[in-house]
Amino acid sequence: MGRLSSALAELRNYPSAIIGLGIIAFLVGLAVYTVVVIPYDDALDKWRGGDQWRLYPVNASPVWSDRLLGGQAPETKVVSSRDAEIEREAFEGGERLSIPLRVDFQAGDFPSEMTVFFDADGHEREPFARLVWRTPDGREMPLGGSRISRQDRMSISQDRALEQRLGLVPHIGLLATPDSEPGDARVQTGEYELTLDVIVFEENADFEAELVLYGRVHGLAGTDHQRRDLMVALMWGTPVALAFGLLAAVGTTITTLIIAATGVWFGGWVDATIQRLTEVNMILPLLPILVMVGTLYSTSIWLMLGVVVALGIFSAGIKMYRAMLLPIRQAPYIEAARAYGAGNTRIILRYMIPRILPVLIPTFVTLIPTFVFLEASLAVLGLGDPVLPTWGKVLNDAQSESALYSQYYYWVLSPAFLLMLTGLGFAMLGFALDRIFNPRLRTL
Amino acid sequence: MSQAASTATAAAGQSLVEVRDLRTWFELRQWGFMRLGSVKAVDGVSFALQRGESVAFVGESGCGKSSLARTLLGLHQPTEGDVVFEGQSMARLGRRAMRDYRARVGYVQQDPFGALPPFLDVRRILAEPLKVHGIGRSERERRIRAVLEEVRLSPADDYLRKFPHMLSGGQQQRVVIARALILEPSLLIADEPVSMLDASVRVEILNLLRGIQQRRELTLAFITHDLSTVRHFADRIFVMYAGRIVETAAVQELLDHPQHPYTQALLAALADPDPDNALDLREVPGGEAPSLLNPPPGCRFHPRCPKHMPGVCDIEDPPDFEPRPGHLSACLLHR
Ligand SMILES: Nc1ncnc2c1ncn2[C@@H]1O[C@H](COP(=O)(O)OP(=O)(O)OP(=O)(O)O)[C@@H](O)[C@H]1O
Ligand code: SF4
Ligand SMILES: [Mg+2]
Numbered sequence: 001m002g003r004l005s006s007a008l009a010e011l012r013n014y015p016s017a018i019i020g021l022g023i024i025a026f027l028v029g030l031a032v033y034t035v036v037v038i039p040y041d042d043a044l045d046k047w048r049g050g051d052q053w054r055l056y057p058v059n060a061s062p063v064w065s066d067r068l069l070g071g072q073a074p075e076t077k078v079v080s081s082r083d084a085e086i087e088r089e090a091f092e093g094g095e096r097l098s099i100p101l102r103v104d105f106q107a108g109d110f111p112s113e114m115t116v117f118f119d120a121d122g123h124e125r126e127p128f129a130r131l132v133w134r135t136p137d138g139r140e141m142p143l144g145g146s147r148i149s150r151q152d153r154m155s156i157s158q159d160r161a162l163e164q165r166l167g168l169v170p171h172i173g174l175l176a177t178p179d180s181e182p183g184d185a186r187v188q189t190g191e192y193e194l195t196l197d198v199i200v201f202e203e204n205a206d207f208e209a210e211l212v213l214y215g216r217v218h219g220l221a222g223t224d225h226q227r228r229d230l231m232v233a234l235m236w237g238t239p240v241a242l243a244f245g246l247l248a249a250v251g252t253t254i255t256t257l258i259i260a261a262t263g264v265w266f267g268g269w270v271d272a273t274i275q276r277l278t279e280v281n282m283i284l285p286l287l288p289i290l291v292m293v294g295t296l297y298s299t300s301i302w303l304m305l306g307v308v309v310a311l312g313i314f315s316a317g318i319k320m321y322r323a324m325l326l327p328i329r330q331a332p333y334i335e336a337a338r339a340y341g342a343g344n345t346r347i348i349l350r351y352m353i354p355r356i357l358p359v360l361i362p363t364f365v366t367l368i369p370t371f372v373f374l375e376a377s378l379a380v381l382g383l384g385d386p387v388l389p390t391w392g393k394v395l396n397d398a399q400s401e402s403a404l405y406s407q408y409y410y411w412v413l414s415p416a417f418l419l420m421l422t423g424l425g426f427a428m429l430g431f432a433l434d435r436i437f438n439p440r441l442r443t444l
Numbered sequence: 445m446s447q448a449a450s451t452a453t454a455a456a457g458q459s460l461v462e463v464r465d466l467r468t469w470f471e472l473r474q475w476g477f478m479r480l481g482s483v484k485a486v487d488g489v490s491f492a493l494q495r496g497e498s499v500a501f502v503g504e505s506g507c508g509k510s511s512l513a514r515t516l517l518g519l520h521q522p523t524e525g526d527v528v529f530e531g532q533s534m535a536r537l538g539r540r541a542m543r544d545y546r547a548r549v550g551y552v553q554q555d556p557f558g559a560l561p562p563f564l565d566v567r568r569i570l571a572e573p574l575k576v577h578g579i580g581r582s583e584r585e586r587r588i589r590a591v592l593e594e595v596r597l598s599p600a601d602d603y604l605r606k607f608p609h610m611l612s613g614g615q616q617q618r619v620v621i622a623r624a625l626i627l628e629p630s631l632l633i634a635d636e637p638v639s640m641l642d643a644s645v646r647v648e649i650l651n652l653l654r655g656i657q658q659r660r661e662l663t664l665a666f667i668t669h670d671l672s673t674v675r676h677f678a679d680r681i682f683v684m685y686a687g688r689i690v691e692t693a694a695v696q697e698l699l700d701h702p703q704h705p706y707t708q709a710l711l712a713a714l715a716d717p718d719p720d721n722a723l724d725l726r727e728v729p730g731g732e733a734p735s736l737l738n739p740p741p742g743c744r745f746h747p748r749c750p751k752h753m754p755g756v757c758d759i760e761d762p763p764d765f766e767p768r769p770g771h772l773s774a775c776l777l778h779r
Contacts, residue, residue, distance in 0.1 A: 332558040336620075339517045340573040340627060341546035350572075354563050 007358065010436050017432030023425030031239035043236045046228070047389040053227035057112050060218035061410045072108025073216035079103050081196070081209045095203060099196040101211045105175060106189050113214035114156040114171040116194070118148045118207075125201040129209075132197070133174055136190025141166075141174065148198075148207075171213070222410045224394070225401045233389035234414055240301065240390045241372045241422060248305055248371035252312030253364050257356075259313060260321035261348045264329050274318065281314035287377070294383035301385035304378060308371065324356045331355075358437055366430035369423040376419055391415035459492035460631060460663050461516070466490070466525035468508075468515045472737065483736045485511035487687035488525075495630070498657050498664040500674045500695075502710070503684035506733055509667045512684070513635050516665070517551050518542060530630070547577055550624030552634035552653075552666075556616035556641070560608040566592075566619055567604040573627050591622040595652060614645035618652070625656065632657065634666040650677045671714050675699060683707050686734040686744040693771035703773035705751045743776065751777060 011017040038046070046052065057076055066073045079101040087098040120127050130145035131154070143156060156162070157171045166173030168182055175192070176185040194211050221230035263274035286308070293307050328334065329352070337351055378384060379392020380399065398404075398411040466489045469482035485508040493499060501509050514520045516527060518534065527534040529545060537545055553559040560569055567588060574584045592600040595618040608616055617637065624632060634653060638646040654677045657664040668674055674681060674695065681698045683691040683706065691704040702708045731748035734740055740747050746757040756776055765778035 332553045332555055333561045335514075335519060336551060336553060336559050336623070337561075337572070338519055339546060339549070339551040340623070341543040341576045342572070343576075346576065351561055355561070358563075 007433075007436050011432060014432035014435065016428040020425050020428030020430075020432065023421055024429060027238055027242060027422060027425060030235065031242050034235040035239050038232065038235065043232060043389060044387050046232050047236075047387070049226040049228055053223075053229075054117070055212060056223050056227040056229060057214040057216065057218055058223065058227055059225055059406070059408055059411075060112065060214075060216055060223045061408070062220055062222045062414075063217045064220065065222075065410055066217045071217075074105070074107030074109060074111055074213065075215040075217055077103055077105070077111075077213040077215070079194075079211045081207075090203075094199055094201040097196070097198040097200065097207065099198060099209060101194040101196065101209065103192045103194075103211065103213060104190070105187070105192055105213070107215075108187060109216055110172045110175055110185070110187060111213040112171070112216045113212075114174070115212050115214070116154045116156065116196075117210040117212065118152040118154070119209075120148045120150055120152065120200075120205070120207050122205045123150075123200065123202055123207075127198055127200040127207060129199075130197040132195045134193040134195065135174075136188060136192060137178070139178065143194075145197075221414055222408075224397055224411065230394060230411070230414065233394045234391065234418060236389040237391035237394070237415065237418065240385075240388055241375065241419075242368075244301060244305060244375045245368040245370075245372040245422075245426075248308050248312070248374075249364055249367040251305070251309035252315060252317070253360065253367065255309065255313045256315055256317045257321055257353055257360070258348065260318045261325055261352045263318070264322055264325040265344060265348050265352065274314070275322075278314045278316070278318045281311065282316050284311065286311055286374075290374075290378060291381065291383060294378065294381075299378075299383045299386055301375065301388055301390075304375070304383075304385075308374065321356065321360075324359065325352055328352055328355050362430045362434035362437055365426050365433055369426045372422050373419065376415075391418055460495045460530060461493045462528040463489055463491050463516070464526050464528065466512070466515060466527065467523045468511050468520050469523040470511075481737050482523075484687050484739060485736055486515060486522075487736075487739065489684075489687070489689055490525075491682060491689060491692065493631070493663050493665060495663055496657075496661040497679045498654065498666070498677060499680045499682060500678035501665065501667045501682045501684055502669070502671060502674065504733060505669075506736070507684045508687040508736070509684055510635050511687075513551075513633050513665070513667060516631075516633060517549055518546060543577070547573075547627040548629050548631065550627065550629035550632040552617075552620055552624050552632065552637045554636040554640055556613055556620050557608060559620045560616060562608055565605050565607050566597075566611075569608075569619060570623055570626055573623060577627060587626055591626045594625065594656065595619070595622045597622070612645075613641050614649060617641060617645075617649055621649075621653065621656070625660075629662065631663045631665065634664065636667050636669065639669060647673065653677070671699075671710065683710070686739055687736055688744065688774065690745070690775070691771075691773045693768075697768065697771055701768060701771070703767050703771060703778065704745075704775050705749050705777070706745050707773075709750070743774075753777075 011021070055076065055078055060076075061073075063075065081099045081101065084099050084101055089096045089098075116131070118129070126147045126149055128145060129148050131143035133141040133143055135141075143159070143162060146154065156174070157169065159170050162170045163173070168176060168180065168185060172185050173180075175187055177188045180186055196209055198207060200207055219229055219231055221234050223229055259274055263271040289311065290304060290307055293303065297303070334347060334351055337347055342351070375390065376392035376395065379390055380395050382396060384390055384393040384396055392415070394415040395412060398408065398415075401408075401411075403409075403411040466486055467484070468486040469484050471482050472480040474480055487508070489512060501512070503509055511520065515522050522535070529548065532541070532545075534545065564572070570588045570591065571584050574587060579587070588604070589600045592598060592603060597603045597615065597618050603611075603615070603619075608619070611619065621637075632653075637653065638649050641649060650673060653664060653666070656662075666678070678695050680692065680694055682689050683698075683704065685706050691698065691702070691707045693701075693703075698707065699711065702711050734744055734747070740758070742756075742758040742760055743749065743752075743762050746752045749757065752758075753776065760776060762774045762776045764772045764774050766772055767778045
């Protein structure tokens with residue numbers, strides 16, 4: 001295909017094509033990287049949520065967005081008893097442990113939540129723990145005590161009694177300067193200590209504790225309402241979007257082309273039937289049908305892809321392809337092919353379709369993002385794939401959790417940005433290709 | 445039966461192609477179903493072509509030359525009549541036999557650029573017919589190179605990777621000829637093979653065709669508008685008018701002693717000192733070209749014929765006469 005390669009070489013003269021290609025290369029690279037780094041099963045498992053995310057904050061913004069705005073919001077800090085210097089004191093029938101969990105807190109804002117996780121395995125009689133909070137300026141605040149069952153957690157943020165006592169939500173009150181008032185609390189920086197006085201009634205049984213000061217910012221993408229790192233969905237959304245867009249574009253273009261060419265070649269009732277089917281199909285609304293399939297049957301992305309391609313077969317494109325193919329049907333080289341004995345299939349696939357393929361490349365390239373957007377729209381409508389993390393699913397979550405109302409802009413903006421980037425990349429390349437191929441329409 | 449018809453039957457023994465009362469009509473419809481009648485592009489044509497001869501078909505535009513050629517190539521279904529090729533009737537050929545037939549008949553078209561798929565290079569263009577006929581890779585390569593040498597596109601390597609738009613008109617037509625020859629046909633049909641080429645290469649291409657025809661001993665049937673060159677490249681001439689053959693003879697005989705008033709008018713125009721007329725037969729003779737939808741009754745030429753005999757020519761359909769030995773003419777003047 002000498003003409004094709006020379007056309008591609010010509011792309012170098014179009015800055016928009018270079019940018020478009022750059023964006024597409026970035027997206028493809030990201031997709032490949034994602035699939036390698038987070039294998040499919042891992043991604044599904046992570047996106048299912050649950051306890052694996054317990055150390056992640058709820059609805060934390062990306063770190064960079066906070067820093068760009070000059071903020072100093074804290075990231076999550078985890079202090080484990082494993083790194084602490086534990087004092088042990090044995091007594092009749094048990095042991096007394098004093099576990100100091102020290103945190104150097106230097107952030108400009110309070111944590112979003114405070115929890116202590118316990119892991120007390122292999123105890124016949126449940127251990128008892130008493131918690132004391134020490135501030136950098138030496139104040140001591142008892143946080144109460146309780147029996148610890150095997151996998152326990154003490155959610156300090158939700159301690160109503162403590163809140164009453166402090167006059168502030170605990171994760172704020174505990175880290176505020178002494179003169180802080182509700183609505184105007186300032187962070188006291190310095191080294192805090194949570195001392196756990198634990199009584200265990202057995203020797204050699206495990207006792208571990210983790211103090212978690214949940215941050216207000218997290219990673220590059222932030223987290224959602226289920227503490228999931230949005231990076232998983234933003235990254236995995238890339239291969240899903242590209243695959244869906246590409247497969248849908250290829251599927252509909254190829255089938256439509258073949259059907260249009262078949263109709264044009266055979267003419268007569270074959271052509272008439274295809275034309276009527278197309279007209280019927282053109283008035284069938286795609287989105288409502290997808291919604292119906294999604295609601296009544298399944299929202300699997302592959303099923304949606306199938307429906308999109310199936311409904312795309314007799315799409316309006318047939319009319320356009322038909323108009324382009326009609327003059328080609330009469331081309332002398334097709335007559336020559338018949339004269340040397342080429343069959344119908346060969347004529348349709350080898351002589352008619354390749355002739356208009358170059359002209360279709362720009363349309364094809366710009367078609368890809370429309371399918372990416374379609375998939376995202378379905379997800380926003382709540383018809384996204386039930387298990388796959390996708391950009392549309394992130395938007396859907398954000399919408400149902402009223403992210404914009406709660407000012408979680410990152411939640412909406414980052415998937416929207418990636419969607420727009422995809423559209424932009426393919427559109428820029430497509431327009432450049434259009435400018436390269438379309439002057440040739442005259443010579444075709 | 446006239447003497448002419450019996451001569452044709454006697455010759456049928458060795459002839460390569462025998463065309464019997466061939467008719468190719470195109471149905472004309474309005475809105476897809478209302479029949480308006482038929483365009484009788486070929487309407488009762490009979491002739492025989494011998495192995496190894498070169499014949500020319502001449503006639504004004506729209507008289508049905510291309511339709512006749514396409515019918516011979518099996519591109520149009522004949523409405524009536526039959527073509528007997530190497531003793532086999534085309535009407536009775538099955539699918540496979542039809543494909544073999546297509547290999548035995550080569551086709552050279554008028555517009556060389558249009559005749560070549562623009563998205564294939566020369567090697568693939570020439571390989572296509574061979575692939576269709578199931579010829580293996582190494583044999584394909586050998587034949588492609590051989591045929592390129594034969595049409596003087598050498599060295600072959602310079603052309604194999606070229607696309608049609610990279611070739612000159614003459615070179616393109618050589619590729620078209622190569623493609624027509626690559627299946628080793630015994631009949632080559634060329635429809636105005638040089639009319640779209642630059643004047644400078646026309647004779648070259650005609651010489652090439654003639655040379656190939658003589659070397660391969662194949663039958664060459666070519667359609668032309670250019671009576672001035674025909675004597676060098678054809679052994680016999682068929683003059684067509686309104687879907688029929690009106691005169692046939694050996695080249696020299698026909699040019700020197702035209703019998704049919706239509707041929708006479710054509711040749712008179714050729715002698716015209718105005719070079720514009722000499723090269724373009726489309727305009728002559730005067731008067732409107734006949735409608736093929738409703739051809740004139742009797743002799744189809746009578747509305748334009750200077751020797752028209754009222755009451756005879758417009759009633760009686762002239763059969764073939766043989767006014768001179770081996771020279772057939774369908775005009776009632778010979779009676
Ligand atoms: N496929 C077709 N369908 C309908 N009519 C046709 C078809 N092909 C040819 N015709 C008609 O048949 C008549 C003869 O056309 P044809 O092409 O055979 O003429 P021609 O002698 O080759 O003319 P030219 O010298 O201009 O090439 C014309 O009136 C044309 O309109
Ligand atoms: S038959 Fe009559 S009209 Fe026809 S060509 Fe002869 S003289 Fe003319
Ligand atoms: Mg013609």
